[in-house]
Amino acid sequence: MKITNHGNLDHSCCNLVKLNNVHIMLDCAANVASLTPFLPFSALQTPRLENLPSHPDMPGVLKKTPGGMLLVDSSLHLVPPDQVDVSLIDAILITNNSQMSALPFIMTDPDFHGRVYATEPCVLMGRLALIALCKYIEQCPTRRSEVDMNSIPSHVHSIFKQKSHMRQVYNKDVIDSCFAKITPVRYNEQVDLFGLVDCVPLPAGHSIGSANWVIKAGDYKISYVSSSSKLTNHTLPMEVISLANPDVLLLSNLSLNPMYFPDNTLSEVCNVVTSTVKSGGNVLIPCHSTGVILDLIEWLIQNLNKNSLSDVPIIIVSPVADAALAHPDIYGEWLNDAKQAKLYIPELPFQHSQLIKSKRIHHFSNVADGMREVYKTPCIVFAGHPSLRCGDAVLLLEKWRDDTHNAVILIESEFSFATTLAPFLPMSMRSYFCPIDPSINYSQASKLIKDIRPKTVVTSPTYFRAPVTHPNRCDLVLVSDAPVVELGVGETVNLQQPKTSINVELSLEQLDQLNMQPLKTSDGYQLVSNVSGMLKARDNKPTLGAPNPSSLRSAMYGEVELQELIAVLTSKGLTPNKVETLGAGDHFLITLSDHSSTITLSPNVTSISAHTGKMRHTLQGIVSSLLVSL
Amino acid sequence: MTSDIKIVPLGAGQDVGRSCVLVSISGKNIMFDCGMHMGYQDERRFPDFSYISQPGGATDVIDCLIISHFHLDHCGSLPYFTEKFGYNGPLIMTAPTRAIAPILLEDYRKITVDRYGETDFFTTTQIKQCIKKVRTIRVHETIQVDKDISVKCYYAGHVLGAGMFLVKVGTQSVLYTGDYNMTPDRHLGCAWVDRCSPTVLISESTYATTIRDSKRCRERDFLKKVYNVVEAGGKVLIPVFALGRAQELCILIEEFWDRMNLKVPVYFCHGLTEKATNYYKLFITWTNEKIKSTFVNRNMFDFKHISVFDRSYMNNPGPMVVFATPGMLHSGMSLNIFKAWCHDAKNMVIMPGYCVAGTMGHKLLNGSRKIETDKGSITVNMAVEYLSFSAHADAKGILQLIKNCQPKNVVLVHGEERKMSFLIDKITDQFQIPCFKPANGEQINIPCQPQVSATMSKETFKSVRSAGNQFDGMLVQKNNQLLLLSREEAVQQLGLKPHTLNLNYKLCLTGLNLEGSVIMERLHTQLSSIITDQKLGTFKRQHDGTLHLNSVHITCRTEGGRSVVHVSWNVEDEPIGKAVSEILEECGEDLITN
CATH class of the missing domain: 3.60.15.10 (Ribonuclease Z/Hydroxyacylglutathione hydrolase-like)
Incomplete structure (x- = not known):
């Protein structure tokens, strides 16, 4: 068993597992943080950003912010998984919608012939997230100049160290054709790969359709746990029992901001929103249109109602807002018990459809799409893209950045606070970092390891070091009582897979012919039978066909004791005439009374010479009775 | 087993x-x-x-x-x-x-x-x-x-x-x-x-x-029948179950009414309509691809042309189409409407589903045109149609x-x-x-054929596959597990000691004085002509003059001035060894002399 980490960050996963000669890619994420060194743009002009001073190194390409950050004025690029031999991949298993962003790169490779498996909601939500990104890019009024990424010096941003792999973001047609080829699966559905490996997705509790995978080859079991959550949110809770006792626990995507507890940040968001709108300011929450936003809206509404702020409009701006808000309601079977119970009333599982109908929540595909009619200050706007490098969030931030009453709250944890906001600084608008990351943190992960008792844990070495920002927080370190094999970015680990055996079905003809006999062995008596036949395989399920009598051979086993042999011979009236010791003393020559028949004994060879066929047959019978024939 | x-x-x-x-x-x-x-x-x-x-x-x-x-x-x-x-x-x-x-x-x-x-x-x-x-x-x-x-x-x-x-x-x-x-x-x-x-x-x-003929034909048939009746001012009763076929037929009618710009009222009699629609909306993942992919913009189950039926509409004049439950006309609203409309030949009842024996629907479909009610028997004049939907x-x-x-x-x-x-x-x-x-x-x-499987090590599996798939080994029951072991594995795992059992036969040629090589040559010819059983195989003559077949070796030596033919074989080749030794024992020197 071999695992190679082709991801380029701890949270953009892409591991290639080779198990029983089947190559399985686990997740296929591109590094979205690679969007941050680019100059932000949006559908409408943002003069301040466009007029940032050029950097002398590459005028027209590199711009410098007042804070000193260098930004590349070019079309957006992503960093797909590194050094993958696409032709090897037999299957790709996806854990959740944030881990699919590199699929279009891999799936459009002419060498790719594998199949991709993701849960039904994950396929849809993942597609929406990528389509939102492409739409933002398409909205850009001035097509940006194509800059050769190789010309960007690596001091601009660390991602330019691997710039040769950087790929321009795909378009909607590519996304549609790729996502149509994904095989949707449900929780507890067995995915059979060539009869050699069996994969089952289990609820991970992170977002709708998020899954952990149990991968089995015979008795060998790998539990792949990634982006799992123990939070009480809208989805089915994480299932732990089926993950238990694996040979290998492959653990990834722990909380990116373990010093923040999502329950706390969630209420902090509510507090900031309440105080901001109370003071007459607008709130901008740059975020994805799926995932955490679903829980956040329900919390926020409750909180605003409590504070008598129910007239403040809540506006969701996203090119995929309608689909992103409509779909969670049809995935009732993937939601937590309370929401599932609503299916049987029947009621919609989420509140937001009702709130949209009652005009409490509004949604628009972009700011120019009628938002003017409901817009009033103060208001609360959720808008993309959370990287703040494209989309309506950029536009709104530019518009609101000069007013100290306004607030921007960053909630998506994969984007760092400082870098994401840097192009907009300095600004009067207040900014808050409230990452709502439902993923399990280090102590939850440590407990998980205790609970599921893996023989080996394979995970990132960074999880065993406290974050650079909090070097003394030993609670922010993963603890494992099981042996750990560290797997860093770009590394490969080889794990000893215990001798696996193959199940062979015995054909009926074979069963008929079996003659199980007790045999004395080093472990006591065991039932043993001779078997021969042709191995046939269908769907990798081997069967031992009918025995072929001509090929059924037997051999003798055991040792002939001299005294025992003499005793038997004597009892049959064949008392030896002479017994000579030969060689080193463990060879004997027995001559029988007819003077011409002899038996030569040695520890592993007995030789019979007889004058007549009858005599030989008798002696053969006597010697055979002291041996086992199989 | x-x-x-x-x-x-x-x-x-x-x-x-x-x-x-x-x-x-x-x-x-x-x-x-x-x-x-x-x-x-x-x-x-x-x-x-x-x-x-x-x-x-x-x-x-x-x-x-x-x-x-x-x-x-x-x-x-x-x-x-x-x-x-x-x-x-x-x-x-x-x-x-x-x-x-x-x-x-x-x-x-x-x-x-x-x-x-x-x-x-x-x-x-x-x-x-x-x-x-x-x-x-x-x-x-x-x-x-x-x-x-x-x-x-x-x-x-x-x-x-x-x-x-x-x-x-x-x-x-x-x-x-x-x-x-x-x-x-x-x-x-x-x-x-x-x-x-x-x-x-x-x-x-x-x-x-x-x-059944194609779905499209049946759909066209259904719509044509409904259309002809309402055009002639008749009423159409379609007995259905509240959920299921009803929704499909409603979609069909809805599209047709839209396309033909028809104004004839269409009713669904059951109060369930709205609730049913809600269920269909919640469980859209169980419907077909088309509905799944379009539901964000338009929910197929929000009908424009179909409204809720009220008992009082039953005697309204003019054409109408009514979906009524239950589907087999055995009770309830559909049966009531049927009783009210069945005398008029302008009207039509379309049975879109299977009817169980004993129900009114079943009787009608079997040609019965007189029905018994609490107010005596009524003659059915309305058209009765069956469409397998x-x-x-x-x-x-x-x-x-x-x-x-x-x-x-x-x-x-x-x-x-x-x-x-x-x-x-x-x-x-x-x-x-x-x-x-x-x-x-x-x-x-x-009767079920028992399925018994045994485990085979990957190594043995591989070597069997590469050696033409022929397996020769042992089946061992160990700790309630069946193992298929190659002979080598069996020796190792069961602690077996292979033992070779050799058998020998010799014939002294007393009356012959021939060269060893000549003896062997004649013997070879004779054996080849006598042992014709293909399964046993044929002896090959080696360079040194000896004859070999599997473990069976035949040599000719000179002992005490006489030629002696030695036959030796491993017990596994007993059939050949036995055959050869028997021939030699029976024929003796004659075998070589002639």
Whole structure:
């Protein structure tokens, strides 16, 4: 068993597992943080950003912010998984919608012939997230100049160290054709790969359709746990029992901001929103249109109602807002018990459809799409893209950045606070970092390891070091009582897979012919039978066909004791005439009374010479009775 | 080592109605469906549960109960079985079935209690209690019921949430189809199953003898008939069940009305319309691709042209189209409307589904044109049309399903005996597999070939595969496990000592004075002509003059001035060695002299 980490960050996963000669890619994420060194743009002009001073190194390409950050004025690029031999991949298993962003790169490779498996909601939500990104890019009024990424010096941003792999973001047609080829699966559905490996997705509790995978080859079991959550949110809770006792626990995507507890940040968001709108300011929450936003809206509404702020409009701006808000309601079977119970009333599982109908929540595909009619200050706007490098969030931030009453709250944890906001600084608008990351943190992960008792844990070495920002927080370190094999970015680990055996079905003809006999062995008596036949395989399920009598051979086993042999011979009236010791003393020559028949004994060879066929047959019978024939 | 799968239909054996099939597989008893019969009002409406046990004892006998879909002939006796008969074990169905079945059960209860004055029937509370015990299953999900039983669900089409269920116990498996449809319709996809090779396939066979023409033709036919009647000022009654076929026909009418810009009112008589629409919206993932992909912009179940029917509209003048429940005209609103309209030849009733024997629908379809009511008999003048819209597989579809899942045996239920016989001929002809049609209460035993497997090490497996797939070794039972070992592995793992047993024979040639090489040459010729058994093989002469065949060696030496022929062989080659030594012993020197 071999695992190679082709991801380029701890949270953009892409591991290639080779198990029983089947190559399985686990997740296929591109590094979205690679969007941050680019100059932000949006559908409408943002003069301040466009007029940032050029950097002398590459005028027209590199711009410098007042804070000193260098930004590349070019079309957006992503960093797909590194050094993958696409032709090897037999299957790709996806854990959740944030881990699919590199699929279009891999799936459009002419060498790719594998199949991709993701849960039904994950396929849809993942597609929406990528389509939102492409739409933002398409909205850009001035097509940006194509800059050769190789010309960007690596001091601009660390991602330019691997710039040769950087790929321009795909378009909607590519996304549609790729996502149509994904095989949707449900929780507890067995995915059979060539009869050699069996994969089952289990609820991970992170977002709708998020899954952990149990991968089995015979008795060998790998539990792949990634982006799992123990939070009480809208989805089915994480299932732990089926993950238990694996040979290998492959653990990834722990909380990116373990010093923040999502329950706390969630209420902090509510507090900031309440105080901001109370003071007459607008709130901008740059975020994805799926995932955490679903829980956040329900919390926020409750909180605003409590504070008598129910007239403040809540506006969701996203090119995929309608689909992103409509779909969670049809995935009732993937939601937590309370929401599932609503299916049987029947009621919609989420509140937001009702709130949209009652005009409490509004949604628009972009700011120019009628938002003017409901817009009033103060208001609360959720808008993309959370990287703040494209989309309506950029536009709104530019518009609101000069007013100290306004607030921007960053909630998506994969984007760092400082870098994401840097192009907009300095600004009067207040900014808050409230990452709502439902993923399990280090102590939850440590407990998980205790609970599921893996023989080996394979995970990132960074999880065993406290974050650079909090070097003394030993609670922010993963603890494992099981042996750990560290797997860093770009590394490969080889794990000893215990001798696996193959199940062979015995054909009926074979069963008929079996003659199980007790045999004395080093472990006591065991039932043993001779078997021969042709191995046939269908769907990798081997069967031992009918025995072929001509090929059924037997051999003798055991040792002939001299005294025992003499005793038997004597009892049959064949008392030896002479017994000579030969060689080193463990060879004997027995001559029988007819003077011409002899038996030569040695520890592993007995030789019979007889004058007549009858005599030989008798002696053969006597010697055979002291041996086992199989 | 053999164990039979036993199957007893308590209902739906050579019949349609009260589906309930008991299957005993590897010591586990599974009940598929728990239906009621629409043709009866007496105790025959429910399966005969006393076959299983005394009341209260069913939980000990039945290990798992699976409901295939929400139609009453598949779930109508469920609250009776769980709440009154006392079954308390695992109960599995899909989420849409769980949502919709209680509504139909409540309807059924109301009609039975209110209309027929039944007093000892299950109650609303009991329906709720029963549904609480349900464990839901998703399409393609495998549920482990206990350590031996696993259940997998496949999509069946037919109605929203209909499933086919594969139950595995050990190495044996049964696929129960419930009702299914192999062609997609306006709102549902078609049934799909992988090549799961169940030991037994239990299939419905409602349309066992029918090969239906294309869906499009039937739809056009239906719309033409409706259109002609309303154009002539007549009224059209379409008896349906509240959920299922009704939605498909509504979509059809809705599109047609839109296209033709028709103003004739269309009604849906049941108060369920809105609730039904809500269920369809919540369970859109169970509908077909088209509805799934367009629902964000337009919910197909929000109808513009169809409004809710009120009793008072019944006697309104002018044309109208009314969808009314129940579908077999056996009671309720559809029967009332029918009675009101049937005298007028301008009107038409279209029966879009199957009708169970004993119902008004069945009588009409069989040509009966006089009906008895409490106010005497009425003559039916209205046109009676039958259009097969109910989403069952036809003969072609059933054969297709068999081809897809590759069962070892087929059992037909949920159909008419005569039609089943026809289909059985087709199945045995096409697939050469045993096929059965048990009657209610009749037990059939399906002999099962035991499946025994043994483990083989990867290394041995590889070397066998590379050596032409011929395996020669041993089967060992060790710690309740069967191991297939190569001879080398057996020697190592069992601590065996290989022992060679050699046998020797010698013939002294006293009267001959020939060169050794000549003797060997003559011997070779003689042996080759005498031993003609191909299985034994032929001797090869080596450079040194000796003869070899496997471990059998023949040499000629000079001992004490005489030539002596030595034959030696390993006991494994006893047949050859014995043959050679016998020839030499019998013929002696003559063999070489001649």
